[in-house]
């Protein structure tokens with residue numbers, strides 16, 4: 016099928032993520048990594064890497080049997096996953112929230128967003144805690160027990176949703192993502208063709224980025240803590256408590272600042288393709304919970320000394336992340352309470368050259384990386400598997416920095432070169 020292009024939706028180049036070849040590798044690799052993390056870190060593996068052949072996922076004999084494949088599917092988990100998506104849609108529809116405008120799109124229109132993700136989070140946590148208070152820790156271990164089935168459910172759901180949206184994007188009059196209208200179907204499938212797919216007034220991309228995955232992350236962590244408590248006679252370790260606090264507050268922060276996401280590249284520029292579908296709905300809830308899942312069957316006590324160090328790294332990271340994000344948000348809204356220096360640009364928008372944004376090109380990434388490092392450190396040193404998160408996250412943010420740099424070169428031209436001479440370090444102070 017030829018892929019049409021018009022003045023409104025010009026042909027784009029398939030030049031990111033190593034083009035059609037890179038994206039055709041990424042599409043099967045991302046779900047495989049989610050499964051691999053499960054098989055390399057569960058109760059039977061003990062969360063330590065075994066010889067690869069001992070892990071069913073990597074053993075030819077296991078993978079070639081139909082029974083093994085059937086074991087990945089859990090109909091009950093699939094129903095629960097669909098019910099979870101329905102709960103999020105209902106909460107979005109029923110809970111009150113202000114309607115705000117997104118950034119101006121290239122056709123002059125603006126997408127409208129209902130802001131009530133934070134109240135959805137409070138509702139979900141309230142219901143969960145109510146269940147645990149009434150039924151004890153054992154009443155909320157279902158997620159731990161059905162983790163593999165839920166992984167499959169989320170992957171199947173993401174594939175179906177991406178496929179439906181891909182076909183839907185060929186209906187006329189859609190505004191497409193500038194990067195997602197290349198000549199390659201697989202590349203467009205990965206990036207996403209339509210910029211802002213909606214059902215009625217529900218914007219699917221922002222909905223999926225903030226609600227089912229992020230709130231699911233918190234609930235999965237709580238289930239892992241319940242599993243640990245059941246196994247140890249009602250207690251959870253200091254490491255598990257730290258993970259609940261760190262990651263819970265990270266999600267609280269994201270949902271409390273919901274409107275801030277509307278100016279980020281995922282919302283303004285990328286389509287809603289496989290990358291964001293599987294990223295939001297499967298990767299975030301099922302790999303970002305790796306530390307809590309590991310601790311569920313590997314209780315680790317850190318003690319006051321290490322807990323204080325790890326807590327401090329997370330607190331410093333959070334401070335840098337929040338302060339720098341808020342500084343830029345305020346500045347973009349036309350406020351400059353600290354009287355920070357900035358440079359004018361021919362594009363019209365100004366660039367900060369003092370404060371957090373005069374220190375690094377992405378101070379918020381640096382804060383985010385410190386936080387992720389503290390999450391991994393809370394799992395101790397017995398297994399390298401929970402450290403997967405920091406490796407992945409540094410790669411993600413290095414790649415994101417490169418994508419943003421390219422976008423800023425286009426937006427600001429020579430002014431961006433000047434900015435880079437004034438603020439030479441990208442993410443890591445005095446290193447990179």
Ligand SMILES: NC(=O)C1=CN([C@@H]2O[C@H](COP(=O)(O)OP(=O)(O)OC[C@H]3O[C@@H](n4cnc5c(N)ncnc54)[C@H](OP(=O)(O)O)[C@@H]3O)[C@@H](O)[C@H]2O)C=CC1
Pocket residue numbers: 278279280336340343346347364365366367368372373376377379380383411415419422423426
């Ligand atoms: N936990 C996770 O999995 C992930 C978390 N994140 C987090 O999301 C947050 C947002 O990240 P992201 O949107 O990628 O990037 P940034 O918040 O760094 O935003 C980049 C944009 O900011 C503007 N900008 C850049 N420099 C300046 C300056 N000096 N003064 C004013 N504006 C400037 C430019 O846009 P313009 O000039 O057009 O306004 C640029 O395109 C980060 O905190 C990141 O850590 C991101 C990905 C994954």
Ligand SMILES: CC(C)=CCC[C@@H](C)[C@H]1CC=C2C3=C(CC[C@@]21C)[C@@]1(C)CC[C@H](O)C(C)(C)[C@@H]1CC3
Pocket residue numbers: 045224225265268269276279281290291293294295298299
């Ligand atoms: C491996 C793979 C499929 C990667 C896809 C990338 C996505 C996992 C991430 C792209 C941008 C993201 C953001 C968040 C979560 C991860 C993804 C979806 C985010 C919602 C996390 C919470 C933060 O506070 C945030 C709101 C700033 C952030 C936005 C970007």
